Amino acid sequence: MENFIVSARKYRPSTFDTVVGQGSITATLKNAIKNKQLAQAYLFCGPRGVGKTTCARIFAKTINCLNLTPELEACNECESCKAFNENRSYNIHELDAASNNSVDDIRQLIDKVRIPPQIGKYSIYIVDEVHMLSTAAFNAFLKTLEEPPAHAKFILATTEKHKILPTILSRCQIFDFNRMKVENIVGHLQNLAKKEGIDADPNGLNVIAQKADGGMRDALSFFDQIVSFSGKKFTYQDVINNLNVLDYEYYFRLVDYFKAGDVVNSLLIFNEILNKGFDAHHFVTGLSQHLRDIMVCRDAATVQLLEVGADIKDRYKKQAQESTLPFLYTALNITNRCDLDYRDSKNKRLLVELMLMQLCNIGGKIVSQNAVSQNIAQPQIQAVQPQGQPAQPVQQPQQSVQTVQTQTATQPAAQHVSTTVSQPVSAPAAQTAAAQPGQISIKDLMLRQKQQAAAKQQQLNEEKAAQTPVQSNECQDFTPEQVELLWKKLAEIYKTKKPRLHAIFASSVPKIKENYVLEMSLQNSLQIDTINEVKTGFVGYVRKELHNSKIEIVTKVDENASSSNMIYTDVDKFNFLNSQNNNLGVLKTELNLDFI
Ligand SMILES: [Zn+2]
Numbered sequence: 273m274e275n276f277i278v279s280a281r282k283y284r285p286s287t288f289d290t291v292v293g294q295g296s297i298t299a300t301l302k303n304a305i306k307n308k309q310l311a312q313a314y315l316f317c318g319p320r321g322v323g324k325t326t327c328a329r330i331f332a333k334t335i336n337c338l339n340l341t342p343e344l345e346a347c348n349e350c351e352s353c354k355a356f357n358e359n360r361s362y363n364i365h366e367l368d369a370a371s372n373n374s375v376d377d378i379r380q381l382i383d384k385v386r387i388p389p390q391i392g393k394y395s396i397y398i399v400d401e402v403h404m405l406s407t408a409a410f411n412a413f414l415k416t417l418e419e420p421p422a423h424a425k426f427i428l429a430t431t432e433k434h435k436i437l438p439t440i441l442s443r444c445q446i447f448d449f450n451r452m453k454v455e456n457i458v459g460h461l462q463n464l465a466k467k468e469g470i471d472a473d474p475n476g477l478n479v480i481a482q483k484a485d486g487g488m489r490d491a492l493s494f495f496d497q498i499v500s501f502s503g504k505k506f507t508y509q510d511v512i513n514n515l516n517v518l519d520y521e522y523y524f525r526l527v528d529y530f531k532a533g534d535v536v537n538s539l540l541i542f543n544e545i546l547n548k549g550f551d552a553h554h555f556v557t558g559l560s561q562h563l564r565d566i567m568v569c570r571d572a573a574t575v576q577l578l579e580v581g582a583d584i585k586d587r588y589k590k591q592a593q594e595s596t597l598p599f600l601y602t603a604l605n606i607t608n609r610c611d612l613d614y615r616d617s618k619n620k621r622l623l624v625e626l627m628l629m630q631l632c633n634i635g636g637k638i639v640s641q642n643a644v645s646q647n648i649a650q651p652q653i654q655a656v657q658p659q660g661q662p663a664q665p666v667q668q669p670q671q672s673v674q675t676v677q678t679q680t681a682t683q684p685a686a687q688h689v690s691t692t693v694s695q696p697v698s699a700p701a702a703q704t705a706a707a708q709p710g711q712i713s714i715k716d717l718m719l720r721q722k723q724q725a726a727a728k729q730q731q732l733n734e735e736k737a738a739q740t741p742v743q744s745n746e747c748q749d750f751t752p753e754q755v756e757l758l759w760k761k762l763a764e765i766y767k768t769k770k771p772r773l774h775a776i777f778a779s780s781v782p783k784i785k786e787n788y789v790l791e792m793s794l795q796n797s798l799q800i801d802t803i804n805e806v807k808t809g810f811v812g813y814v815r816k817e818l819h820n821s822k823i824e825i826v827t828k829v830d831e832n833a834s835s836s837n838m839i840y841t842d843v844d845k846f847n848f849l850n851s852q853n854n855n856l857g858v859l860k861t862e863l864n865l866d867f868i
Contacts, residue, residue: 288334293450294327301331319486333364335394336363336389337353369399473507478579479515532632565588567592569589
């Protein structure tokens with residue numbers, strides 16, 4: 273059986289020219305060789321698998337080559353080059369500081385430094401993961417690094433530059449290796465596939481490169497993994513299955529569903545993804561990435577930030593043209609919030625499903641016959657106007673029953689689609705909701721459901737009231753019991769929406785005076801103000817309920833009201849406390865505080 277050599281080793285570059293994606297670094301190194309301006313120590317920084325050690329080895333080989341080519345590359349033929357290529361050169365010493373980070377390890381290295389090389393001019397000492405050295409080892413190393421013999425060259429490599437002591441940094445020439453671009457990795461893999469006679473789907477190679485996240489070594493090992501599974505030919509689907517990568521296809525379909533408000537299919541796709549064993553959080557971040565990719569496709573200037581294959585790029589562009597910016601902003605906001613909340617969530621699946629529902633509702637057009645959406649959807653609440661009367665009494669509670677739709681700027685507010693998140697909320701809350709489209713937490717949703725239930729009850733009460741229109745000339749007599757009953761009803765109507773009105777109606781049943789005047793004895797002027805604000809409205813309601821169009825309602829402060837049964841508003845409470853300790857008033861003024 274043929275000996276299998278992993279591609280990362282088999283195709284390790286042996287000259288500067290074959291190093292992928294680090295052009296400026298190899299050019300600088302070659303220039304230094306050309307001008308014979310070699311530094312004593314180099315620091316190679318950058319993520320894993322981008323060619324730091326490879327470049328260090330090529331550099332070591334090249335400066336020792338006895339017969340440099342005109343392009344300043346190692347000849348690969350002289351005795352020194354052969355020794356390097358066969359891994360038997362004595363001119364190169366590698367120390368992995370991740371596992372050899374003690375003072376003793378460094379001392380052994382320092383001892384070797386004194387001995388000059390047998391063949392070639394230089395001894396090269398490569399210390400990998402140099403940030404892992406212990407402080408004592410660092411200090412022991414420092415002296416040698418400061419005054420090394422002329423034949424010794426140091427190449428320190430690290431993935432974490434910020435952990436290197438300034439004293440080391442100042443003694444090294446520093447090279448920053450970049451993450452490799454997806455297109456570079458794909459190009460390299462394509463060459464490799466050609467040499468190996470492998471028919472590789474370019475879209476599949478793209479997925480490999482993306483999964484490798486800028487590291488060539490990882491990309492090569494993924495490549496090997498897929499080749500060993502699929503043989504001489506592999507497709508996009510093979511790569512997806514093998515690397516456990518979520519297919520782009522899902523995301524494309526999902527975005528289409530979001531735009532159509534199709535909750536059912538969105539939830540089904542999510543279920544399918546979970547069934548395939550994918551992590552839900554992985555799905556959320558992937559969806560965010562997809563939305564981001566669509567976003568960068570909207571502008572010719574940012575298209576270059578999209579690192580996908582040509583075929584898929586066209587699909588992204590198409591979806592970008594079909595998506596509005598407000599939709600994308602809102603969608604990104606929603607997925608990002610879900611990403612942030614994910615870790616703390618007790619019911620992660622529900623969290624993601626809720627995110628999907630919100631995404632479907634961005635346009636405010638969840639398909640209303642959806643079985644799923646019906647659970648949370650409520651019919652829009654219609655304002656019930658009593659006929660022939662000023663609408664105020666019933667309207668007062670209704671003013672807070674405004675319907676708000678979460679929507680993007682592209683969806684005109686006038687659209688009356690029955691929607692999941694059309695909620696009765698109080699006016700200030702409505703403004704908040706409108707200001708932050710699509711931002712709904714589970715807590716909000718529960719609160720809204722409660723409000724909806726209350727609003728429904730209220731609507732029923734009002735509808736009942738509206739069924740018996742008052743005749744303008746009606747003038748029936750009524751009893752104190754009827755009045756008391758009506759006041760209880762009013763108190764009930766205001767119970768959830770206007771606690772202050774509720775308290776008043778519950779506590780002060782009016783006396784019947786002459787000429788159908790109802791006199792309410794209230795406990796303070798504040799209560800009178802509260803009633804006056806809504807009085808014009810609810811008079812009509814009372815007239816209708818008691819079938820008497822001549823009813824008038826008057827209010828007065830009850831002189832006998834003892835302070836013990838005063839209803840304390842926030843202002844009352846504050847005034848009372850302030851009378852006990854007037855520092856409170858000072859505090860309020862100084863801090864510019866106000867009542868909510
Ligand atoms: Zn050579």
